[in-house]
Amino acid sequence: MGEPLHRLLVLTHLIAGDTERALHDLAAARDSLGVELLVPARELEKHTRLLELGYREVSEGQEDDVDACLVFGGDGTILRSMGRLLGTPVPTIGVNFGNVGFLADLPPVGWQEGLAAVVAGRYRVIELLTVEARFNGGRHAAVNDIVLIRQTPHGVARLEYTISGIPVGVMTCDGMVIASPAGSTAYNLSCGGPVVVWDAAALVLNFIAPHSLGFRPLVLRPDHVLTVRNGAPCDAVVVMADGREVGSLACGEVITVTASSLHARLMVRDTGTFYRNVEEKLFGAFLPERR
Numbered sequence: 001m002g003e004p005l006h007r008l009l010v011l012t013h014l015i016a017g018d019t020e021r022a023l024h025d026l027a028a029a030r031d032s033l034g035v036e037l038l039v040p041a042r043e044l045e046k047h048t049r050l051l052e053l054g055y056r057e058v059s060e061g062q063e064d065d066v067d068a069c070l071v072f073g074g075d076g077t078i079l080r081s082m083g084r085l086l087g088t089p090v091p092t093i094g095v096n097f098g099n100v101g102f103l104a105d106l107p108p109v110g111w112q113e114g115l116a117a118v119v120a121g122r123y124r125v126i127e128l129l130t131v132e133a134r135f136n137g138g139r140h141a142a143v144n145d146i147v148l149i150r151q152t153p154h155g156v157a158r159l160e161y162t163i164s165g166i167p168v169g170v171m172t173c174d175g176m177v178i179a180s181p182a183g184s185t186a187y188n189l190s191c192g193g194p195v196v197v198w199d200a201a202a203l204v205l206n207f208i209a210p211h212s213l214g215f216r217p218l219v220l221r222p223d224h225v226l227t228v229r230n231g232a233p234c235d236a237v238v239v240m241a242d243g244r245e246v247g248s249l250a251c252g253e254v255i256t257v258t259a260s261s262l263h264a265r266l267m268v269r270d271t272g273t274f275y276r277n278v279e280e281k282l283f284g285a286f287l288p289e290r291r
Contacts, residue, residue, distance in 0.1 A: 013073030074098015144183030
């Protein structure tokens with residue numbers, strides 16, 4: 001059991017029409033839940049009647065002065081919320097309005113009952129390991145993954161990599177993924193990497209379309225330091241953090257990637273959420289119907 005929740009920051013995904021009804025239903029349940037509903041200015045731009053419904057605007061600098069962030073959206077919106085709140089004690093809980101919604105704990109239909117239980121204190125907060133890249137004098141934290149990817153549509157990347165000072169190899173490929181446990185079910189999964197439980201202390205090193213018959217993804221300890229050099233003779237490599245381009249590596253330049261000191265905080269109702277989501281949202285379409 002946790003402490004009851006009283007102040008909720010509410011965020012929605014980009015398509016305003018999909019979540020309009022849910023925001024009205026949440027406003028109608030506000031008094032019975034006993035919560036204050038806060039929204040940033042960008043939500044008021046998408047949903048123009050929120051103030052009339054009893055929502056209150058919160059300034060950007062005060063978004064972390066809440067008990068939790070409630071997201072109506074998919075994994076991308078939940079991911080952006082956790083990234084925005086890195087370094088704060090505020091956890092994020094998601095209502096699945098996305099295509100997969102692997103990080104979401106509440107279903108798109110009947111979410112009100114689950115939310116009532118969460119507001120009353122029946123929840124668990126999972127501390128998620130995140131990943132950090134350092135290059136060209138900058139530092140970039142990511143909740144899901146750091147991705148190095150070839151910049152041009154033709155040709156390939158050539159990445160030379162060492163782990164904690166030990167040279168491991170050189171890979172010709174389309175790119176590299178360094179994923180956190182939460183990010184193991186994103187780009188890493190589509191590249192054949194392992195699914196890692198959310199609260200594991202591990203990172204996954206994987207390649208995108210490696211020119212190799214023998215490579216398998218590597219699971220790294222969080223204290224391992226991955227160093228990657230762009231070994232291509234002329235082509236730069238783009239660096240992405242949670243799907244956002246944050247820079248590039250010219251030929252011969254180096255990036256280091258390791259676990260970040262910052263943890264993301266994901267709120268769920270119980271410890272079985274991860275395994276239910278694996279079955280229902282990743283494997284469910286391929287499982288035989290239960291009778």
